[in-house]
Amino acid sequence: MNELPHALNDGVSALSHALGHPELHAELQAELQAEPARRAPTRRAIVAAAIGNGLEMYDFTLYSFFAVTIGKLFFPTGNALTSLLLSFATFGAGFLMRPIGAVIIGNLADQRGRKAALTLTIALMTAGTALIALTPGYASIGVSATILVVIGRLLQGLSAGGEIGAASALLMESGSKSRRCYYVSWQAATQGGAALVGALAGVAISASLSPEALQSWGWRLPFLLGLLIAPVGMYIRKHLDETHTRAQPSAINGVGAVFREHARTLVIGTFLMTSTTSAMYVIVLYMPTYLVRTLHMPPVTAFAATCVSGLTMLVLAPLFGRLADKLPRRKPLLIANSILSMLIVIPNFTLLSSGPGLPLVMMCVAISGTLMSIGTGAGTAMMMEALPRHHRATGMSIMYSFGVTIFGGFAPLAVTWLISATGSRMAPAGYLLCASLISFIALLLYPSNPGRD
Template sequence: MMTSAASATTPDDSVSRGAAQPRASHAKAIAAITLGNGLEFFDFTIYSFFATIIGKLYFPVEGQLAQLMLAVGTFGVGFIMRPVGGVVLGAYADRAGRKAAMSLTLWLMTLGSAMIAFAPTYASIGLAAPALVILARLIQGFALGGEIGASTSLLMEYGSDRTRGFYGSWQFVSQGLNTVVGSLLGVALAAMLSPHALESWGWRVPFVIGMAMGPIGVYIRRHLDETLPLPASSDDASVREAAAVAKPVREIFGTHLGSIAKGVVTTIGGTAANYIVLFYLSTYAIRILHMPMSLALWASWTAAFVTVICSPFAGTLSDRYGRKRVLWVSRVLLILAVYPAFMVINAVPTVPVLLAVVAVLGVLVALTAVPNIVMLPEMFPREIRATGMSIVYCLGVSIFGGFAQFFATWLIQLSGNSLAPAWYLIGCGVVSLLALPFVKETAGRPID
């Protein structure tokens, strides 16, 4: 990037290097980004908590497992558009700025929530009903694909060489917060409403709430400092630089294919664990362990609460000991723990045992996911960072995270073994470690 452009557009360039910015300013920035990101993830993930009801209302096929497969498959459909959103909105964030991209993603997420909130059921309009839900999930997936790169890049650019892990960890905190709120809302609705009321209208309440979160998120983020230097004038030099920034996708796939491949492979293990532990285990408890919904949703709440608490600690550890070391140790421990964890909850299918197991898994998920998500934007230079982060993360998450619940349910149905989801997590974890030796350690080193 040209020095003149950088100095002309960033009011305090120390923001991007984490230098002498007041701590209060940084705290407000973290809060604004985290809350806005959490609001957006709430809209996307609340679907998972009501997958059993949505499956019954919109996918009326024979058998509960078949309904569940279609419902969680539709959850995964939203992830198909994440790479597309990552490319389009990530490039927009690298061209127009992080703030503009994050505002756009919030409005798109609000639209998707509104479509689901007011979608007629299959009994009312037939096949058009699941089509509407799928379209809404595609819009939400597109939006979230762009949100990840922009918000994570902004968090990282507020930090310094010694604090980027801590700053970046708040991306995962925001995901945990949305799950905490969403699962509590699900528990409250399941406890207060009769099964008939919950199925007829109660499940729509979280999506209506999600509609209101778009404007709130835009307002929260309005006063953030932009960390991407943008050209201040239209003279020849700035026009040339704008043209260079406007082609991040070409540069990503032209000179950073190796980083994309390594980033995608390392992401597989963390994202599979995240979506199984934080989201699927509640559904698993309802369908496989036969627990009531009002109790089973506490599993998601417990796992999410643990990740919220542990994520900043995991980021700090990665700053001190390195991203690769923390990721390697925690992922190996997760691989070793997951099969015994499923054995325990099947042998003793009680709520206290379920919550204890997911709490332990939640700690390991935070320790393995945070250094991973922090490491991804560090692989790319600032002018293409949001695009690179979006593409890598969304490619890794789209199949192995978004369809993790579908694969887990399909494996149970195929094998007849309720422990089958553990093998999926173990396989993803082992594959994800293969690329780690080839990833450059970025902790404590300048990335710009």
């Protein structure tokens, strides 16, 4: 972690000069020269959020990566498309638990502090991953295998429902108001980094084993590797500095107050998540399946696409977060990014689906990853600043979880069905364009309170 600030310093130096904002580099140098005792709590918060959030995205990337194998092993139907659809349906089923996790775990974060919630989320995520990694196939234990894998996804969904709100609140509250966008941008950055690691793990396993060994047991190895990280995450989260404590008469009253006092914000915020979550689950998680199954490209192209999108988010999200901190308001940047995304999505997929070579595929994916990175820090900060501190984790968890459940979790299933029903390779672009239009309207209506405590 000690190397991270210096690597980030070099990256900001290049980008800030290219953008005509060299003062960003000077400010980051000043930050790096600050006393270690002042920087340590923020670094610990970033690492704690990164491990849990990263483990979630790592597992989701692997599940998408091995969706075909999982479909054959746990959902045998005799039809490859049906098995794949059932595999993606199970992937989406975990998202049905997210709203429940958002209410329960988000409220726990607002009632008893961020540490308690984050410790619980990583424990649930670990249990869900263990079930997926260790459950024997349908051929060995029959329908019990299917049930256990579904339960594993449900536990992961319950965990993820409370993870984003609690972790984002912790990040935002761990540092100064002038760096909020930068701190919360690490949520998206770690998701990108985890997708990159997940793709590399999938590549390594696929290249090292025969197809028979991969389908029999090899696909489980990357999931088991993720389990080794979980105890480290638990330890770090248990030793965090708490950023919020508040007592309420009862948990139910606390949740009820969130809905009573912020109903309009919660509804608009849910629709605001449409574009972000759809892009994440289509561009990062579904793209390998799309490239191989629909565009008939070699698996190495799919692997490379996930690596490029993940690396783009890992590098650019914090940089654009720092840039957003220089702006007096969040919305102008988000509006400009939203319009640009809508203008580019159709041409981008037209080029992608025309069957270009590997370099052009990587360019298309990188463009999408860049657009996803621009608004992550500013968008997350704006959403949480619309809520008071004592309702922040619950409210953010609810908006994120409902948005992801409705528009993101079932995106791979919806896009797979749309391609099959229409025969059009442009179905993902249509899905993303509709999502962007919904989010754009919500963005115009969403309240903005920069700097709110």
